[in-house]
Amino acid sequence: MKKASLKDIAESLGVSKALVSLVLNGKGDERGINKQTQEKVRQKARELNYIPNQYARGLRIGRTNTIGVIVPDISNVFYGTLCKAIEQEAYDKGYNLIISNTYEDVQKEKKLISDLINRNIDGLILASSFDSKNEIQGLTDTNFPLVLVDRVFDDFDVDSVSVSNIDGAKKAIEFLYSKGVKRPVCFSMSPVYVSSISERIKGYMDALKDPNKAKLVQIPHDDIEGGVANALDELQNEDYDGVFCVNNNIAKALIRELSMRGESLDQVRVISFDDIEVFDIVNPKISAIAQPIHEIGKTAVNLLIDRFNNEEGHKPQQVVLDTVLVER
Amino acid sequence: MKKASLKDIAESLGVSKALVSLVLNGKGDERGINKQTQEKVRQKARELNYIPNQYARGLRIGRTNTIGVIVPDISNVFYGTLCKAIEQEAYDKGYNLIISNTYEDVQKEKKLISDLINRNIDGLILASSFDSKNEIQGLTDTNFPLVLVDRVFDDFDVDSVSVSNIDGAKKAIEFLYSKGVKRPVCFSMSPVYVSSISERIKGYMDALKDPNKAKLVQIPHDDIEGGVANALDELQNEDYDGVFCVNNNIAKALIRELSMRGESLDQVRVISFDDIEVFDIVNPKISAIAQPIHEIGKTAVNLLIDRFNNEEGHKPQQVVLDTVLVER
DNA sequence: GAGACTACTAAAACCGATTTAGATTCATAG
DNA sequence: CTATGAATCTAAATCGGTTTTAGTAGTCTC
Numbered sequence: 001m002k003k004a005s006l007k008d009i010a011e012s013l014g015v016s017k018a019l020v021s022l023v024l025n026g027k028g029d030e031r032g033i034n035k036q037t038q039e040k041v042r043q044k045a046r047e048l049n050y051i052p053n054q055y056a057r058g059l060r061i062g063r064t065n066t067i068g069v070i071v072p073d074i075s076n077v078f079y080g081t082l083c084k085a086i087e088q089e090a091y092d093k094g095y096n097l098i099i100s101n102t103y104e105d106v107q108k109e110k111k112l113i114s115d116l117i118n119r120n121i122d123g124l125i126l127a128s129s130f131d132s133k134n135e136i137q138g139l140t141d142t143n144f145p146l147v148l149v150d151r152v153f154d155d156f157d158v159d160s161v162s163v164s165n166i167d168g169a170k171k172a173i174e175f176l177y178s179k180g181v182k183r184p185v186c187f188s189m190s191p192v193y194v195s196s197i198s199e200r201i202k203g204y205m206d207a208l209k210d211p212n213k214a215k216l217v218q219i220p221h222d223d224i225e226g227g228v229a230n231a232l233d234e235l236q237n238e239d240y241d242g243v244f245c246v247n248n249n250i251a252k253a254l255i256r257e258l259s260m261r262g263e264s265l266d267q268v269r270v271i272s273f274d275d276i277e278v279f280d281i282v283n284p285k286i287s288a289i290a291q292p293i294h295e296i297g298k299t300a301v302n303l304l305i306d307r308f309n310n311e312e313g314h315k316p317q318q319v320v321l322d323t324v325l326v327e328r
Numbered sequence: 329m330k331k332a333s334l335k336d337i338a339e340s341l342g343v344s345k346a347l348v349s350l351v352l353n354g355k356g357d358e359r360g361i362n363k364q365t366q367e368k369v370r371q372k373a374r375e376l377n378y379i380p381n382q383y384a385r386g387l388r389i390g391r392t393n394t395i396g397v398i399v400p401d402i403s404n405v406f407y408g409t410l411c412k413a414i415e416q417e418a419y420d421k422g423y424n425l426i427i428s429n430t431y432e433d434v435q436k437e438k439k440l441i442s443d444l445i446n447r448n449i450d451g452l453i454l455a456s457s458f459d460s461k462n463e464i465q466g467l468t469d470t471n472f473p474l475v476l477v478d479r480v481f482d483d484f485d486v487d488s489v490s491v492s493n494i495d496g497a498k499k500a501i502e503f504l505y506s507k508g509v510k511r512p513v514c515f516s517m518s519p520v521y522v523s524s525i526s527e528r529i530k531g532y533m534d535a536l537k538d539p540n541k542a543k544l545v546q547i548p549h550d551d552i553e554g555g556v557a558n559a560l561d562e563l564q565n566e567d568y569d570g571v572f573c574v575n576n577n578i579a580k581a582l583i584r585e586l587s588m589r590g591e592s593l594d595q596v597r598v599i600s601f602d603d604i605e606v607f608d609i610v611n612p613k614i615s616a617i618a619q620p621i622h623e624i625g626k627t628a629v630n631l632l633i634d635r636f637n638n639e640e641g642h643k644p645q646q647v648v649l650d651t652v653l654v655e656r
Numbered sequence: 657g658a659g660a661c662t663a664c665t666a667a668a669a670c671c672g673a674t675t676t677a678g679a680t681t682c683a684t685a686g
Numbered sequence: 687c688t689a690t691g692a693a694t695c696t697a698a699a700t701c702g703g704t705t706t707t708a709g710t711a712g713t714c715t716c
Contacts, residue, residue, distance in 0.1 A: 005671095006672065006673060006674095007672075007673095015696085016695070016697075017672085017674090017696090017697095018676095018696060018697080019694090019695060019696075021673065021674060021675085022674090022675090025674080031695090032692085033693095033695075034693080034694065034695085037695085051446040052446075052672080052673065053448065053673065054446065054447045054673095055383040055386040055387045055392065055671090055672080055673090056383075056387050057673055057674080058673090058701095059387055059672085059700095059702065060672080060673050060674050060700070060701050061673085061674065061675095062701080066426075066447075073412070074402065074408050074411055075405065075408040075411075075412040077405060077408070080402050080403040080404075084403040087427070087429060088429075091428070096426055096443070096444075096447060097427060097428075098424055098425065098426055099425060099427050100424075100425075101415060101416075114379070115424070116424075118331075118379040118380075118381075119382045119394075120381065120383050252605065256609045259609075277580065277606070278605070278606050280584060281580055281583050281587075281606055282587075282609060282610055282611070283587040283610070333701095333702055333703080334702065334703060334704095335702075335703090343665075344665065344666050345666095345667095345703080346667080346668095346704080346706095347666080349703070349705085350704090350705090353704080359664085359665095361664065361665080362663080362664065365664085365665090380703065381701085381702050382703095383701090383702080383703090384671090384702035384703040385702080385704075387670095387671045387673085388671050388702085388703055389703085389704065389705095
């Protein structure tokens with residue numbers, strides 16, 4: 001049983017394709033098509049289980065109701081949840097998603113961007129691994145609908161949704177102090193070119209009571225386990241009693257490493273940016289700075305759709321959402 | 329700068345669209361087109377940064393190089409990783425993905441399936457929440473390329489990829505015995521209609537040394553936390569010293585609940601189906617039955633592609649992969 | 657120099673929708 | 687009896703590719 005086309009409906013009713021198309025697109029009244037004829041068309045469409053061919057439609061009207069999403073790694077819970085949020089909102093608004101992962105590979109990211117665009121997506125939501133906005137400058141120059149999430153660039157006239165990383169980091173440090181921590185160190189990720197990470201470091205610095213006691217440890221992003229282990233060795237002789245992890249991957253590695261060394265989480269108080277389920281399962285539980293992931297996704301989708309509906313008048317917005325301290 | 333079309337290349341070179349199309353599709357030699365002409369065409373295509381419009385192409389040849397993927401929940405690490413595996417393999421083979429979540433909602437799953445098909449995907453990889461094969465019988469009757477993963481149906485002549493759940497569960501129980509556990513109970517999920525769960529229960533039963541000592545606890549899937557808490561209350565007076573969790577969600581809840589009650593994981597030995605990172609972070613670590621997720625994804629994609637290339641001759645296969653005991 | 661063959665290229669149909677510009681009918685006004 | 691116009695509907699162009707069919711030169715054969 002082949003799928004029914006416009007033509008099938010038109011022929012079986014003895015009317016033209018044009019009429020059928022107009023009726024089914026709700027332009028029947030506007031175009032003065034007889035109510036009874038309209039009803040017959042709709043009836044027949046149901047009967048034949050007609051659904052328009054999206055590709056013919058896309059070819060003609062230049063839109064495909066598909067949004068591209070590029071994230072570093074969908075199997076990372078943060079991005080998985082973000083995609084879920086995006087998908088829900090997009091689905092409600094009648095859009096589908098094409099999701100791709102870069103695995104932080106800048107070359108792959110470039111290729112993916114052009115691949116997706118050439119698949120005629122209507123717009124792109126991008127959590128970029130690029131180290132500068134230059135890489136996507138070309139995209140924005142062509143006026144392609146783009147929303148950056150999670151990782152954004154300063155002074156860049158593009159729609160974006162991010163969280164107040166500086167503020168979130170400050171909250172984390174203040175929380176540590178309030179729990180009696182005297183000297184918090186910061187476990188950071190290198191390289192730090194992504195905006196979110198560098199901002200969190202700045203927040204840490206800003207919140208320190210005594211800037212001279214700042215201690216920043218760089219964990220290489222391609223060997224988190226090893227980096228954390230080295231860091232702990234190095235810190236053996238330093239006196240510190242709290243750790244602020246700039247993301248959950250570092251925190252997970254830290255928890256694992258500490259327990260392998262038989263050191264309790266009671267001795268060193270840990271707090272992390274990004275709240276994940278693990279923090280609620282380990283003992284003792286770990287506090288965290290949670291991002292409003294659902295809202296990030298929802299906002300990103302709506303910025304895009306606003307742009308679609310408003311091609312000319314749209315002004316790029318940089319939305320910055322607040323984080324929440326999850327105290328455990 | 330608008331995107332270049334076939335016509336642009338043809339006109340700027342003074343040849344026909346047809347010639348350009350043939351050359352760029354590698355049929356130049358076959359059709360005896362002058363080598364030099366071919367080179368000029370390719371050169372110009374590069375110069376104009378030409379990429380074919382996938383929708384025009386899809387409309388004409390009836391394929392879109394897009395695979396639909398439907399899973400219960402992409403923010404669940406298991407499915408996130410599965411999607412990642414599928415995406416990698418598909419990407420390598422030149423296919424894109426459209427991913428959607430059902431959240432175990434059968435109605436949404438039905439709608440998603442028809443939505444995706446009407447977006448002209450070439451094939452579908454489905455981790456279904458349906459309780460019977462009847463729901464997708466219609467799909468297979470139309471001969472639509474479909475591969476079931478994770479959750480499959482017996483006696484169903486459809487491509488599928490799953491793991492040997494019975495065998496995996498047996499391994500888990502045997503492992504518990506080998507570690508001195510005397511009486512393992514099974515924390516299962518209700519309802520149990522999905523094949524994977526019921527098979528794991530069967531594996532548990534089969535592996536018990538004394539079937540009279542079987543103890544099966546049903547955890548409602550929509551209140552795992554509460555279900556686990558109730559189960560632990562109920563088990564207070566029973567003597568048991570090991571728990572086999574049929575999936576990671578139950579295990580996570582169990583670990584959390586045990587530590588909240590101050591009970592150590594040393595007293596009750598826990599093992600879970602599905603291996604997740606958490607099990608390597610908590611203290612003590614948790615052993616697990618790992619699924620070869622990457623291979624599942626890869627196999628599913630290749631079954632689909634084989635079907636594409638082999639429309640008539642393709643025979644549905646039920647691939648069953650082995651699990652691995654991850655001992656910690 | 658006609659017929660056949662080779663090497664190359666163009667034209668046109670087609671996929672299935674949308675949309676523009678116009679055609680047809682019929683009633684009413686002048 | 688014709689012009690005006692409202693009400694209905696349609697033909698055809700279009701989107702950007704792919705593929706089939708048909709053609710034109712030029713060369714070779716006898």
